[in-house]
Amino acid sequence: MRVAAQFLLLALASGASPAYADWQLNMPRGVTEISHAVFDLHMIIFWICVAIAVVVFGVMFWSIFHHRKSRGARAENFHENTLVEVIWTLVPFVILIGMAVPATATLVKMYDSSDAEVDIQVTGYQWKWRYQYLGEDIDFFSSLTTPREQINNEAPKDENYLLEVDNPLVIPAGKKVRFLVTAADVIHSWWVPAFAVKKDAIPGFINEAWTNVPEPGIYRGQCAELCGKDHGFMPIVVEVKPQAEYDQWLVDTRAAQAATAAAASQVLSMDELMAKGEQVYNTACAACHQTNGQGLGSVFPALKGSKIALGDIEAHIDIVVNGKAGTAMQAFKDQLSAVDLAAVITWERNAWGNNVGDKVDPATIQKLKEGTE
Amino acid sequence: MEPLKVKNRRLVGRLALSAALMFGFGFALVPLYDVFCEITGLNGKVTRNGPVSEMAIDEARSVRVQMIAVNNESMPWAFRADSSELVVHPGQDQLTSYHAFNPTGRWMVAQAIPSVSPSEAAQYLHKVNCFCFEQQPLQAQEGREMPLLFVIDPALPAHIQTITLSYTLFDITPAQRTAMNLQQATRRTTL
Amino acid sequence: MNTLTRTIEHTEQHGPAEGLSRWFFTTNHKDIGTLYLWFSFAMFLTGGCMALMIRAELFQPGLQLIEPGFFNQMTTMHGLIMVFGAVMPAFVGLANWMLPLMVGAPDMALPRMNNWSFWILPFAFAMMLSTLFMEGGGPNFGWTFYAPLSTTYAPPSVTFFIFAVHMMGISSIMGAINVVVTILNMRAPGMTMMKLPLFVWTWLITAFLLIAVMPVLAGVVTMMLMDIHFGTSFFNAAGGGDPVLFQHVFWFFGHPEVYIMILPAFGIVSEIIPTFARKRLFGYASMVYATASIAFLSFIVWAHHMFTVGIPLMGELFFMFATMLIAVPTGVKVFNWVATMFRGSMTFETPMLFALAFVVLFTIGGFSGLMLAIAPADFQYHDTYFVVAHFHYVLVPGAVFAIMAGVYYWLPKWTGHYYNETLGKVHFWISFIGVNLTFFPMHFIGLAGMPRRIPDYALQFADFNMVASVGAFIFGFSQLIFLVLVIKTIRGGDRAPAQVWEHPQGLEWTLPSPAPYHSFVEPPEVK
Structure with missing residues (x-):
């Protein structure tokens, strides 16, 4: 009874809020070569798991249906078989090796941050990010702009609720960009799912990550390490611009920063x-x-x-x-x-x-x- | 005394001893971790410091060294690298400096913590002399050049072309809170 | 074994003391087991209420019920209470009740220490819960309490948290020592190691894990305490320490800890499935070896919790491979359970239903664990709801379902009454639906990109969060059925004979039901 009531409630509730789209089931494929490789790994290991599950649960449910006492099943007496046991130890082992090879290759690629053309220092603060472009004299903070009224349910929520910032990080398309990630207080973690980049920001130490985004666009992420009260309120927005627009942005931003100083x-x-x-x-x-x-x-x-x-x-x-x-x-x-x-x-x-x-x-x-x- | 009791007591003693040893092992992980960091360069910790023997200069090779300055939160000093980027030959002594300025109205002490990226490069970056070896006190409104003399080991793996050296400045003014409160209190009364 | 007999002859024969003092001063393993189990259930409901508060806040986007700061205290306390207050004490309770019965011993080896191990716990948890009412609030840094959030940036109540963890650690270590000594020294004549029931084996290995890693936890909180109050810099970069060191030491404890919470569950399930399949457990020896290898591997995989902290490539690869390796012995266990059912003669009483759900759902948790082991993919999963889904699958329909299966299985032995089978099945099915409705959608929200430990989320995560919240309330309230069922069974019900089930294996079934207050005063002979 209660279950039915709860389901009804659920159906009503979800029907009543059409604004909340999608029911997304899977990981987004992302937009970089690395994120595609990661997505493929994810899907391979997923299907391997599904295949094993079909076999194991298949045998299990077959036994449950056929070898039940109510159908007159009599228990057999066997309780060990060395050959079978060796096989089901070795087969998973071989599958794992097959899995480890592509995983290793992808990991090696992810760790190769050499030859970057743009270096950006990313610093986590409670609860905002700071971006400093090395050698470009550009330095700004990036904080959440979602109004308090939306968070407190006093105003309708916008499409990019909690995923919008005042100053997005801007990077050029098709260039290798290296991020030097650190933090100024507690540990944070800089994560943009579309790039498959997640790196912990640790106070006192720098970590490296890199990306190369072929397509211009706006990509959103969030802090992924509990960093205190407003951990859920420090999103990351990356705007990828074509090289020419990026160059113009550099000029404009430098000018704006100079104007601010002059002001x-x-x-x-x-x-x-x-x-x-x-x-x-x-x-x-x-x-x-x-x-x-x-x-x-x-x-x-x-x-x-x-x-x-x-x-x-x-x-x-x-x-x-x-x-x-x-x-x-x-x-x-x-x-x-x-x-x-x-x-x-x-x-x-x-x-x-x-x-x-x-x-x-x-x-x-x-x-x-x-x-x- | 019953033998079972003796047996139990002996086993309890051994198990309690292992628990005590594991407690010690928890603490032993600290130096072990440092050794591990030194071998792997984890976190870009640079532990190999001080004077190094003369190295052959590899003129054929140039390595880009980026200098970064980070202020830990609640550290109000102005802190920056004098040159944000250097190109050096492995084996060549390189002198550079950071600049710190204490804009507050009080005496403060800072400690700079170095970190190298990629972490693999950490063990090839020898700091011959570094302001990070010592605590740095500055009077109110005082500024200072802080020199850094380093050399890159010619054994640096070929695929590393860029090394980033970061210093994070932490406020370690002793008896921080009391001193600051005192300072502020006196300032409030005198102003 | 003459000596054992003589010891027992000296044991005074008496029943339980009257009134409350029975529970305060008892040294009887059955009383202490009961205390542990009730304590654990109370903590399960407490931690559950916190979980429901979290799920209520996450029912819809936006902040409705609680402040982000309090939300963090809830996630932290929920984790700590469920791990240290609910799951671990429940296993110790089952061990107290069943180990002496299973190895044919009159009691635990160290009865007075046993009393102390238990009575530390209520004080430890009272202290930890009291921090919620302190100035600045309770611990708000997650159950993994990463420095410097838990040191430099912690609320002042962190000191009480540290002391509470120390007390829990002492309790667990004493409990573990008691288990090891009982199993190694108190077995009935003829009960050789390779004849031990699997629940005993898994607990023996668990006890060694506890002795090895609880002191490391004590060490890490001691270092925190010193950093906070005595000016050391273990985890503070400013003084030459390293916040990442905290994570290494913590997970050196933390990974074996998660096996501490699952190995006894393997043991329980390995007892139940043969009974209801009416067939001997398949591959007993390989079960023992698999358990031992899982325990061993648990010491060399800890850094897979830290793939994103910037470990050098070689380290990353090592921990990835070692972690993947755990799938092998775990797989062996699952295959053995399935082979035990194969060509058996199965019936599906409540304990068996919980055990079967355990096998299926724990395996799903194992699959997501295997996915998480793949380091490059872990960069996407790490610290998202995918991880939350993973560890809840291995801990709730894993450890908790196994505990419930064990309680249903042995309840007639403890009380002398059969429980109400219909009510038991109702409890199972509602729990089963609730658990899956709660935790399965978390896989989806995690993959879609929702970080864990956030009080509010972007709109695309709304649908499945709502489903999960509804599921959580179904699961949470269905546990009241369990409470009613247990109380009803204690007060009455069909009389259970000594064997309880059809031909179950093990010494516990040679005793009458309910098991007498003092059992195996004369050691049984094991053939």
């Missing part, structure tokens, strides 16, 4: 800072301190009415820019621009009924970031 000298009005600050707060801070500034438990203290947000401005700037050792508070010096930092600190001092009234100039932050050298 540090501008003076913004209180309103401009507050508007920008709210936006920055919601992407960079709200995950822990919450949109309403109330914080979360003892690990992520409230900012509303807090001593730091209402107190000395220098101390407030210091904790946001440099972090606080031994706590979950990160240093945002590298993660946010001077303008963003100035805006978000201004926001924290004047939002949710925090009415300090002062504002922070980007120039002040810039000076701190660079030091007085």
